[in-house]
Amino acid sequence: MEAIYQYAWLVPVLPLIGAMIVGIGLISFNKFTNSLRQVWSIFIVSIMGMTMTLAFAIFWSQYTGHPPYTQIIEWASAGDFRLNMGYTIDHLSALMLVVVTTVAFLVMIYTDGYMAHDPSYVRFYAYLSLFSSSMLGLVISPNLVQVYIFWELVGMCSYLLIGFWYGRKPAADACQKAFVTNRVGDFGLLLGMLGLFWCTRSFDFAVIGERLENLVESGALSGAVAALFAILVFLGPVAKSAQFPLHVWLPDAMEGPTPISALIHAATMVAAGVFLVARMFPVFENIPAAMNVIAWTGCFTAFLGASIAITQNDIKKGLAYSTMSQLGYMVMGLGVGAYTAGLFHLMTHAYFKAMLFLGSGSVIHGMEGVVGHDPAYAQDMRLMGGLRKYMPITAITFLIGTLAISGIPPFAGFWSKDEILGKTFEANPAMWLVGWLTAGITAFYMFRMYFSTFEGKFRGEDVSVKETIRIERLQAQGFSMGPGAMNSQELAVADEAHDDHDHSHGHHSHEPHESPLSMTFPLMALAVPSILIGLVGTPFANYFEEFIHAPGEVVPPLGAEVDLPEFLTMGGSSIGIALIGITLASLMYLRHKVNPAAIAEKIPVLYNLSKNKWYIDDIYNAVFVNGSRRLARQVLEVDSKVVDGLVNLAGFVTVFTGETLKYFENGRAQFYALIVFAAVLGLVIFSGVTG
């Protein structure tokens, strides 16, 4: 078994090599490389397959009880400072390896169908492979610096992939927003990392935790400072895992192609934040203040995301807010000390949310045949409906995902979410209440999504809905107009602007079609874990907890007595509220007994708050974006007017005096020498006298 560990570094390196070969090919022999489309995709997918096999082998070896393995080399040094890099394989990283490689593998297969007609098909595979490499490197990092390195690299891949269709303006804005928002988080992570290094002289997770505890206990370091460092580090996960207040980038990131929304912005990269909190658990768990901040951040984010998801019409945006909300659950779980539960939810969520996103991609792919290649139309649920008839596989898998996320047993999401809620109730009932209500909202908006997409009758040809969407978009672009006073010219301009970036293979039909096998196969494959994977972590036989638990935590043995009444109350209450949510959704969107628009009109304040994402984007835009622009302009003004102005003034004076000097006819060189000599003399004498 030892050999697997010696070659475990191949896990991130293999996809990197794949990405590099394709990347160099694209730069050097662009036309030729692009013409070999499927050759490259098979190459990249098979490399990912090899990586996945290796990951499973590692996982199996860890599961059968191999001790953790760490391999490090000296990376940078100066004086007595040493910085090591390497890889570490333990239970947590083995689990993450399996999750990441399986999702990445399936997403890569799916990509072949989804991107089949895209001219940048090969480039997309190169990016996917590069991302997988960075993500795999992240999960096997042995210390904080290496995590930071890969943390930034996955951020860069996310930037490249969000901006993949760079001809679209929203994509261009979104990728920059994602990178900069994440840099704000990284800023905190960097400061926290430096602070922790300053007081513990180590970047190693376990060592930091231990020394920090000693320092705080001995009084050498005040608890408040330790908490400050911990919270600064936590800023990194806040940005990466889209927690309030740095969540704003995630919904916009949906501008990227759907496969990466599934891989990066649902299953893996956004979970990296949760992973880091888990890795830093030895540090955080000794600092109650930090744990509280983490838990409440997660709790609020869970609610915030769900409350916004209710009113979204864009299917991907809805799923994005739901991801944010689910990540909030995980963070809350870790914050209340439920290490196992948080990571369990990470795993189940990775599978069912990846499936949901891929399902939404399949829907969009089908819709594009009817409404054209415009994300505003192809992703709007108001134009969908009745799709179950046309795309049955997508519909069934989407339903499975919806049931899983809503927390209906025996689907995966029930077990993990219930475990988080149970642990939260023990820690803080108020927090539990928020989480519990959010579970109801989750069931409601997910079924709203399912019903309006797959049930009812198809609305794709509905001209009036299209018109509404068009006006909404124009208003968002800043054309102020009422529906009655449309200036056709402006409309033409705006329409032209997006027609340009249709990378069209447009054949318009009247009915959406089911996606090809390359897209439906990953959906079916992901449906299996979405249904079953929760069973590894039931309270009755918690194999998951036995494998993954916080360092130093004592785990009850398998088959230990389960507190059945407690399980039934907790589980029952979450199922209950989920059912209420589902019923409400079916009344509104399936049977149309209740008109949602009428409810919205009755509570305009709440409706607008949700619809406008709590106005957070607008506030950030006004304060930070415009604020920094204004500040920058002012600084430049000072630079060019004041600083440079003085210089030019001085120059003018010199030239002027230079002109007058000519009249002395004593030659400049001599004068220059004289001044130099006098000054030197003066200096030496001066310092001789005073020194």
Place this chain on the structure above:
Amino acid sequence: MLTANFPWLTTSILLPIAASLAIPFLPDKDGKTVRWYALIVGLIDFALIVYAFCNFYDFSSAEMQLRESYTWIPQLDLKWSVGADGLSMPLILLTGFITTLATLAAWPVTWKPRLFYFLMLAMYGGQIAVFAVQDMLLFFLAWELELIPVYLLLAIWGGKKRQYAATKFILYTAGGSLFILLSSLAMAFYGDTISFDMQTLAEKAYPLKLQLWLYTGFLIAYAIKLPIIPFHTWLPDAHGEATAPVHMLLAGILLKMGGYALIRMNVEMLPDAHATVAPVLVILGVVNIIYAALTSFAQRNLKRKIAYSSISHMGFVILGIVSFTDLGMSGAVLQMVSHGLIGASLFFLVGATYDRTHTLMLDEMGGVGQKMKKIFAMWTICSMASLALPGMSGFVAELMVFVGFATSDAYALPFRVLVVFLAAVGVILTPIYLLSNLREIFYGPENKELAEHQVLVDAEPREIYIISALLVPIIGIGLYPKLLTQIYDAKTMQLTARLRNSLNELTAERKEPEAIALLKSAEVLTAPSLN
């Protein structure tokens, strides 16, 4: 003949200069022979430098090596003496590398090619001389001589405001170098012996007051070159008007002369003054990082934007120099080399973009990524390198400076916290201006007006080659920084040890109870042993 006694450095300085003198006599009709000639001379010289360092330089020693000394004017004690140590060796290598690539980058220059390549080769020798000479007077001469080619390159091949920019450049730098002369003369005449030899000068014991005067003199000159705000305003003008190859030299090498001389003279020769003045420099460094990042963000002219970004990155060099830690000092040298490579690549790309769009105003660009995919890709990679993406050299350098400064015990804790915090703000600002720059040039729907009037061809192999050549060391250092750091860190450690000595003396002398108490409290906090 090819032994350790062979005058390697003198040859590497004089070879390009001698070769440049032959250019007027070359049979050449359309300027094509000259550029090959210049390129080959550049390559030979670079190979010579690499060969000499590989075979006759001991990387584990902090001493001055490959020394040569010939009496030039005995009356003045002026000697032609050159040598290399851990401080100058990486920069000499950088010079050879960047200048050779800049010659290749100058391929499309058709206006007065003979004069152009003559100046480029003269620059080559002049730049190496600045880093290699070990005599103060000679240093001053080399410093001044290297200005003339730059001035001419700016004034003849520059943009529309080239006269203004070139004049500003020469006035500024020549004005600054006056202070070098002043300080060197004062150092030479101080004490019993008159000597211009750098090592002799470094060993003299100057009283603190004189040190401070000398320090200020040098600092003004090097603050202009590096540049340190508020002595920076020549730089956006000079950079804004220069052509791409000159640009690569300005950003890649000339700025590093400031950093190099700052370490060589201010830090190495006047350590006591450095220990006293350091807090001021810390503040200047932080101001550099933030102020320049903000001005860069507001700039609408591409060249000036990237020029300001250079200033911002130089702030990290200053912070490293004043950190009084091995790591920080090592990071400062690394940042100089790293920025040399990254800055050169970015400026080359600016030139390549301008060749196609014929505008530098961001407002007139947009959406050119559709036609120029490879240039877009290279821009993205180099911007990522510049915003300190891990895996590239900039990240390692900045990280080393950050860790070095954060763990430095030379400053009181609150001061350090504030500085690290502000420097980290720069980490947020850098991607803001670099990525919005990328967005404004390449992203978005195609700019029809630009596409109609200009031929937006994609990168040619020569351009891809130049960028790849620059990326190899950028990524190599990023992946395994010891590649570079281990060849010079004997020197930086020796430097830091000397500095710390001065620092300790200073704190002991002053006997400021406050400072000591703060230092002690910091020590308590840093107390846990390394094991």
